[in-house]
Amino acid sequence: MLMPLCFYSVLSHGAKISRHVPVGRLHALLCLYKTTAMALVFDLPFRRTAVQRVTSLEFSSVAASQVMATSVPVGLLGEAPSPWNVQQLLLPPLCAAAVAVVAWCAARAAEWAWLRPRRLERALRAQGLRGTAYRPLSGDAPLSDRLAREARSRPPLPPGCHAVVPRAMPLVHHAMNEHGKTSVTWFGPTPRVIVTEPELVRQVLSNKFGHFEKAGFGQLTRLLHHGVSTHQGSKWAKHRRIINPAFHLDKLKRMLPAFASCCADMVSRWEGLVAAADDGEPCEVDVWPEMQRLTGDVISRVAFGSSYLEGRRIFELQEEQVHLAMLVANKIHIPGYMMLPTRVNRRMKRIAAEIEGILRGMIATRESSLRAGKATSDDLLGLLLESNMEQFSGEGEGEGGTNSGGGGMSTDDIIGECKLFYFAGMETTSVLLTWTMVVLAMHQEWQDRAREEVLRVFGGGCRSVPDYDGLSRLKIVTMVLYEVLRLYTPLPALHRRTYKPMELGGVRYPAGVMLMLPLLSIHHDKDVWGPDADEFRPERFAEGIARAAASGGDAPPAFFPFGWGPRTCIGQTFALLEAKIGLAMILGSFVFELSPSYSHAPFPVVLLQPEHGAQVKLRKLP
Known part of the structure; x- marks a missing residue:
């Protein structure tokens, strides 16, 4: 007025x-x-x-x-x-x-910090949803910080214990225990409803009626990566269409020699460490940084045609960026916070600028070669640039002979996709392989069964390049990887936001509500997976993903390590092929067990990582 x-x-x-x-x-x-x-x-x-x-x-x-x-x-x-x-x-x-x-x-x-949150809170509580009370500005950030500190201060989990949710997702665990499975927490002034029913999770991720948008985290997301996984609407569709050809199975098959070469280098390095050990004693190796190095080498070669040494600077910067992001994660709901000239914000912007400068130079060199008519490399960047140029030239036609792409991607867009290649391609597979080695070191009987299968399929030591047909026959290895993905889901949760009123599971959600899909918690839910949900039982996947849950039969799956629906992770086949080759070559060369120095402490740093490393004892396979 x-x-x-x-x-x-x-x-x-x-x-x-x-x-x-x-x-x-x-x-x-x-x-x-x-x-x-x-x-x-x-x-x-x-x-x-x-x-x-x-x-x-x-x-x-x-x-x-x-x-x-x-x-x-x-x-x-x-x-x-x-x-x-x-x-x-x-x-x-x-x-x-x-x-x-x-x-x-x-x-x-007042509208942002008090009136709107209170309206949304009343609308949700009127329908029977319970949860934490809203605290102006901070939401549940203080509670989340306190619970995380308490979780990390507790003694590590005993070896062989896979009940990781209380330690890895303390706020979700607390809210569900106090207020039920469908409960309300607060991300700053935004209500965040926990959704755990698998059928509802599939509805949210499928998004058939366009009620949901991906919940972004603004400038923080852009500093980490701003590729296809963060885009919405027509921009997401265009990027997905341009990137898809690079991840076709026939293209991935041609990358298998590069996968195997990187794994062979790591195996040779480990053999040297074992040989140098005194009196034939097992050699202790922290496999967490080793797996980061392996997957970094793989993504450098198959995505950019370079070696790990050439890409090391980007890896170091990305790793530092992830740790800095965790320092500000509970403050990004404050408008303009990422624009403040704090020490962490300034450092994150410098890191992003340096990474983008390196990538911009790589892209410019490749584009010059393409314009000069030189052959395209079979790496992901070459395939991406080739597909992008087809979109610009009108060769990428949709149905009916029309170019549905609306043009190609800008250089900044391509830089964003390259950052996503590095972030997702390196980090996701490295945590999967790390947890697989840790779990197999805990469960020697499954390590022996997986090794027996590898030696049967590939023969002596698996030192040659594993072919795709052989990898497809590794049933036990696949079951082990799926069970590790269930117990130690790399990305513990996904988030979506309602941008218009809609109904889900009998609850009418106003616009502006965040839906949290706690994948790790769902994968440990005894109502879904049975009373042994916290146990390592790869045989549950013997008849495939659809029959793995306790309900069995033809029930829709409740297994979401790579998401679900149209936004399923585009690199899931890439990640599983890389993990299969890496695990097969390790099993074909070594026997391993947990080191006494290992401390079982899973903790999320964006992805679910071993807080104190992953030390195992290696012995050369006779």
């Missing part, structure tokens, strides 16, 4: 003046109004100085006096015209404008 009243006041003063002022001089006065208003709004403690400064800037104090002297009657100003009379004339409406601006900002802040 204050803003319209303010403008009415300004206009009414202007109307009084306009009856006595010629058009040209009236324009000068309006300029004076406009500029003085800006000075008063943005320099309130120094209004008089600001007005005098503005008066001189617009057309000088003398000119202003002349305008007022010749245009405004003395009776209107109450005394002989002067620059100070101008201030007296303008001050009331401009003060009202300043008050209106402040009131408008305060109203917006």
Whole structure:
């Protein structure tokens, strides 16, 4: 209400003046109004100085006096015209404008921080949903921090224990225990509803009616990566279509030699460590950094045609960026927080700029080669650029011979996809292989069964390049990988946001509610997977994913390590092929067991990682 009243006041003063002022001089006065208003709004403690400064800037104090002297009657100003009379004339409406601006900002802040959250909270509670009470601004951030500290301060889990949810997702575990499986938590001023029913999770991820959008985290997401996984609508569809050809199975098959070469280098390095051990004793190796190095080497070669050494700088920067992101994760709901010049924010922006500079140079070199007519490399970047150029040239046609792509991707878009290649291609597979080695070290009987299968399919030591047909016959290895993905899901949760009112599971959700899909918790749910949900039992996948859950039969699957629906992870086949080759070559060369120094402490740093490393004892296979 204050803003319209303010403008009415300004206009009414202007109307009084306009009856006595010629058009040209009236324009000068309006300029004076406009500029003085800006000075008063943005320099309130120094209004008089600001007005005098503005008066001189617009057309000088003398000119202003002349305008007022010749245009405004003395009776209107109450005394002989002067620059100070101008201030007296303008001050009331401009003060009202300043008050209106402040009131408008305060109203917006109150709506964001209190009124809207309370409306959403009432709407959810009226339908029987319970959860934590809303705390202005911070939401559940203090509770989440406290629960995380408590979880990390507890003793590590005993070896062989896979009940990791209380430690890895303490806030979700607390909310579900206190308020039920479908409960409400708060991400800043946004209500976040936990959805655990597999059928509802599939509905959300399928998004058939367009009710949901991916819940982004703004500038933080862009600093980490801003590829296809973060886009929405037509931009997501265009990027997905351009990237898809690079992940076709026939293209991935041609990458198998590069996978095997990287794994062979790691196996040779481990053999050297074992040989150097005293008296044939097992050699202790922390396989977590080793797997990061392996997958970093793989993604460098198959995505960019370079070696690990050439890509090491990007890996180091990405790893630092992930750890910095965790420091600000509970503050990003505050508007403008990522724009503040804090030490962490400045460092994250410098890292992002350096990574993007390296990638921009790589992309420019490749694009120059393509324009010169040189052959495209079979790596992901080459395939991506080739597909992108087809979109620009109109060769990428949709049904009916029309180019449905709407053009290709910009260089910035391609940089975003390359950052996603590095982030997802390296981190996801490295945590999968790390947890697989840890779990097989805990369960020697399954390690022996998987090794027996590898040796039966590939023969002595699996030192040659494993072919795709052989990998497809590794049934036990596949079961082991699926069970590890279930127990140690790399990405513990997915988030979606309702952008219009909709109904899900009998609950009517207003627009602006975040839905949290706690994949790790769902994969440990005894109602879904049976009383042995926290146990390592790969045989549950013997008849495939659809029959793995306790319900069995033809029930829809409740297994979501790579998401579900149209936004299923585009690189899941890539990740599983890489993991199969790596595990097959390790099993064909070594026997391993947990080291006494290993501490079983899964903890999410974006992905679910071993907090204190993953130390195992290696022995060369006889």
